[in-house]
Amino acid sequence: MDGYIIATVIKAILILAVISALAGFGTYIERKILAFIQRRLGPMHVGPFGVLQIAADGIKLFTKEDFIPSGANKIVFMVAPIITAATAFIALAAVPLLPEFTLFGIDVKPIVSDMNIGILFVIAMMGVGLYGPLLAGMAQENKWGIIGSARTAIQFLSYEVVTGLSLLAPIMMVGSLSLIDFNTYQAGGIGHWIVWTQPVAFILFLISGFAETNRTPFDLLENEAEVISGYATEYSGMRWGMFFIGEYANMITIGFLASLIFLGGFNPLWIIPGGLAIILKVAFFFFLMLWVRSAWPHIRPDQLMWLCWKVLMPLAVINILITGLVMMA
Amino acid sequence: MSLDKLKNRNVGVQNYKMLDLGHTPESGWGKFKQVLKRSVKLELFVGLKVTIREMFKALFMGEMHTVKYPFEKLPISPRYRAIHEMKRLLESGHYRCIGCGLCEKICISNCIKMDTRYDEEQRKEVSDYTINFGRCIFCGYCAEVCPELAIVHGGRYETASEQRASYSNFEDMLTPMDELMNQKEYPGFGAPTPVADKNIKKTPLAY
Ligand code: SF4
Numbered sequence: 392m393d394g395y396i397i398a399t400v401i402k403a404i405l406i407l408a409v410i411s412a413l414a415g416f417g418t419y420i421e422r423k424i425l426a427f428i429q430r431r432l433g434p435m436h437v438g439p440f441g442v443l444q445i446a447a448d449g450i451k452l453f454t455k456e457d458f459i460p461s462g463a464n465k466i467v468f469m470v471a472p473i474i475t476a477a478t479a480f481i482a483l484a485a486v487p488l489l490p491e492f493t494l495f496g497i498d499v500k501p502i503v504s505d506m507n508i509g510i511l512f513v514i515a516m517m518g519v520g521l522y523g524p525l526l527a528g529m530a531q532e533n534k535w536g537i538i539g540s541a542r543t544a545i546q547f548l549s550y551e552v553v554t555g556l557s558l559l560a561p562i563m564m565v566g567s568l569s570l571i572d573f574n575t576y577q578a579g580g581i582g583h584w585i586v587w588t589q590p591v592a593f594i595l596f597l598i599s600g601f602a603e604t605n606r607t608p609f610d611l612l613e614n615e616a617e618v619i620s621g622y623a624t625e626y627s628g629m630r631w632g633m634f635f636i637g638e639y640a641n642m643i644t645i646g647f648l649a650s651l652i653f654l655g656g657f658n659p660l661w662i663i664p665g666g667l668a669i670i671l672k673v674a675f676f677f678f679l680m681l682w683v684r685s686a687w688p689h690i691r692p693d694q695l696m697w698l699c700w701k702v703l704m705p706l707a708v709i710n711i712l713i714t715g716l717v718m719m720a
Numbered sequence: 721m722s723l724d725k726l727k728n729r730n731v732g733v734q735n736y737k738m739l740d741l742g743h744t745p746e747s748g749w750g751k752f753k754q755v756l757k758r759s760v761k762l763e764l765f766v767g768l769k770v771t772i773r774e775m776f777k778a779l780f781m782g783e784m785h786t787v788k789y790p791f792e793k794l795p796i797s798p799r800y801r802a803i804h805e806m807k808r809l810l811e812s813g814h815y816r817c818i819g820c821g822l823c824e825k826i827c828i829s830n831c832i833k834m835d836t837r838y839d840e841e842q843r844k845e846v847s848d849y850t851i852n853f854g855r856c857i858f859c860g861y862c863a864e865v866c867p868e869l870a871i872v873h874g875g876r877y878e879t880a881s882e883q884r885a886s887y888s889n890f891e892d893m894l895t896p897m898d899e900l901m902n903q904k905e906y907p908g909f910g911a912p913t914p915v916a917d918k919n920i921k922k923t924p925l926a927y
């Protein structure tokens with residue numbers, strides 16, 4: 392039992408360290424990829440190819456004044472970024488990041504806790520994460536912030552239904568909520584991937600995943616062109632940084648979820664070992680988010696609601712119905 | 721970008737294409753049909769294709785647009801009017817300026833100040849010549865009026881300075897003696913045209 396606690400603590404700390412480092416690195420990757428797509432060079436001057444730009448940004452964020460506006464609700468204002476960052480990492484607790492491996496004769500399961508409600512927990516935690524922007528926008532005395540949090544509410548009400556319903560069909564097929572079970576269900580190779588049997592659910596999940604992580608085409612919360620910086624208008628320094636670590640960690644989580652549920656997870660792929668396979672898949676989803684950001688315009692809040700309630704939700708329900716009928720037959 | 725492209729100012733020769741935008745549907749059914757058509761044709765993915773194509777072009781086909789400015793510079797037109805230069809005669813190395821004072825006279829912002837005197841051989845020499853670049857508007861009149869092609873515009877366009885009045889002396893603008901062999905004629909404002917030799921006529925004897 393002691394060993395279990397120690398192992399869990401070590402895993403939690405490792406995941407926290409690695410994913411927050413990756414989230415920081417994600418900002419660099421995002422700037423580079425967007426730059427290449429626009430035929431620019433991106434950050435170039437700090438370190439080789441600008442890699443140390445993240446260090447420079449980190450120093451800047453840490454040493455900036457921690458500013459709290461006088462009219463703001465201080466406690467809520469201070470807590471809001473922590474909610475976003477913390478829930479993003481808590482969500483990762485139920486996600487198996489790599490296949491099991493043996494280290495110094497001990498079998499390591501790279502998942503903090505394989506609870507039997509894995510998917511539900513992850514989705515719920517990412518949903519709770521939206522309280523960050525919501526409270527942040529309302530706590531600062533700023534109308535852009537209020538608009539930002541109003542949009543957070545709209546977005547939350549729209550996509551959350553689709554996320555749940557789109558995942559319901561794969562859950563019905565696998566018959567479990569644990570992500571490990573999803574992985575073992577698809578162990579038979581590419582032909583057994585759920586994406587082939589549930590393509591509609593896959594697309595719906597991707598769309599709501601983009602909304603969940605607040606990426607273009609659904610980056611309504613803090614679209615600079617419209618609402619300055621939305622919920623983050625009054626934030627500076629590390630509190631602002633925490634929102635973004637949370638956002639990038641969420642992007643990674645969505646990448647893991649999509650590859651675990653639909654794309655065969657960490658099963659070995661042809662000659663690629665499982666660990667590498669899942670990292671490649673997550674990297675692809677991360678790249679897809681940046682790629683889409685560079686190509687597509689973003690949509691209005693009312694269009695998002697229209698899309699989610701009038702198009703995607705009916706599609707998801709029909710998909711569930713058909714899945715159910717096929718399973719009964 | 722090559723110099724040729726930069727110098728091509730033939731606006732209107734390019735092939736502009738009107739985009740076929742089609743008509744905007746009015747009725748709900750029309751809108752629905754348009755949405756359906758666009759989804760089936762996967763129009764969204766065309767956007768993705770274009771962006772990834774640009775990325776490959778930039779990364780592997782050397783079409784990156786960035787010019788890392790202080791380290792790399794785009795070529796400027798040879799006729800660009802930047803900081804002035806004073807030219808020398810190629811044969812003797814003596815400066816070309818004959819001290820006629822036309823440039824001082826024509827300068828519309830009054831920023832050229834010059835003085836001349838007789839040297840020991842009773843020839844006019846420039847004793848003092850300054851341009852106040854804080855006032856100069858780089859109109860090019862001085863280069864155009866100069867009968868000797870002595871004062872011309874150079875290519876040095878980075879002219880930030882610490883003070884508003886920034887003067888240049890004659891010696892600063894003069895081609896250094898060891899650079900004489902590399903001295904280039906200025907093709908811009910006031911320079912003779914490439915066909916100048918052909919256009920020359922003999923002065924009639926009656927004058
Ligand atoms: S460029 Fe124009 S303003 Fe400048 S020194 Fe010559 S005549 Fe004067």
Ligand code: SF4
Pocket residue numbers: 816817818819820821822823824865866867868869870871
């Ligand atoms: S116009 Fe030319 S030759 Fe005459 S003073 Fe000026 S620089 Fe010298």
